Amino acid sequence: MLPNLPTALQRVGEQVLSAPAGVARSTILETAERSGTSPATVTRFCRALGLPGYADLRLAMAEETGRSSSVAGWEIDIGREINPSDPLDRVASLVATAEIRAIQETIAQLDLQAVDRAAEAIDKARRVELYGAGGSTLVAGKMQLNLHRIGVPTWVWGDVHSGLTSSVLLKPGDVAIGISHSGATQETLEMLSVAASSGATTVALTNVPDSPLVEVADIVLTTATHETTFRPAPMASRLPQIIVLDLVYVAVAQRRHEQTIAALKMTADAVSGHRKGPRVKKVGQ
Template structure:
């Protein structure tokens, strides 16, 4: 198993990356009044940055003391520091050209042009946030483990299962023995056969999907190096894993966090796939050529003169 390096731990990357990302990552830890403050700020960060501590407390139905506790939970000395951090971040977003106010509702009657703009803006912002959030040293460790693995087991449920199957397909094309398990019984049986030198990858946006946690834990118990792909660094799945790869999301109406996480997850796994291919270049190149030749006869024939 790979030992996690303290200075490469994922939560540090969250704090360094972004005030909003830190807040979003910590949201599951907050309850009651602190959660209300967090949700209000996340709903409209720019407005929160313009508000006084009393105004924010009133709108969240809390007190100035609660807002101060919230700031300290995020690592700030007080509300003034939090306001400066949010203001700087929203200013960078405007400078980067985020013309759409992400987080606003998509109404049932909105024209498709507006919906397209909103979805594109949300996905683009999520990609940029993921790039800021991702700890590349963790990607390096994951790639090294997969490149040397005797087999790779990939676990996920629902939408995460589809992402896992895409990763399995990519790894197979370059000669990595990988299997994606979506049924918990089959996944647990496979995980029970894990041994040192194997790799197990668990995918869950929330990091709280019970089946995925169980399968990854079973693999870990038999010596496999474990990797978690999640949006929450303090989730049960992340705490279980040797290596944690983090993604960011931008939810919109009709596209909750779990669904909007799909594209950032695919981007991170694409990066991981390329990193594995780099480390196994000769084997990967030969395998890719052989697999391409195997399927080439099934491609539609090209006829001259057909338009």
């Protein structure tokens, strides 16, 4: 129906399609703000779908995203709470199913042209800097290890003072990546803003496509998340973030195929002497 809807209703529809689970958890005002419309427009959208109102849309989205699904033999309702008395096998299925669904939704809504542009910029960059705070720094660290191992000069900054003193020295052609689930973390926003002012190509990785971080980014990469009882959205966002950055890394590696293969072999050989071989059993053991 999307192409045939009025422009304002299309914006609501795009928000629903990009984050159906988020709509199921959001108020009508939150959905209106995220789609850049008004509550009245969201209500008109619901009626265009044949639904009486927003409460019915939320229910429909909850049923669509939280219904029992069968993944690798698991049957679990990812919308249910984890209770203290739940057996560990059911908790494991719930967590795994939520992660799988988040990855699927992340890839489904991901702008692959943006991934391609990010990879192209990184491949040509003099240096790459990643900014984050808290758990986002851990995600940035994994990307730094990946790129560093194939010869891309890469740094991670989780401390705003160090990040600012580095980002102000960036130049056109350098790449700066800011990672924030909310897209509103002040420290990350500040570091990426300075990088942008320095002329670097800026990339935002966030779950909120209309966040402040996006406003200072040349390239935007977005994720989807599924919360569980003890893993709120910022914690649940880590694996989808890693998946997106892994995709960017592989796209960079493709562009420098021979160099990547040689670098991976050299780095593997460099640490091979620090791995213990299989334990040889003595006679009688």
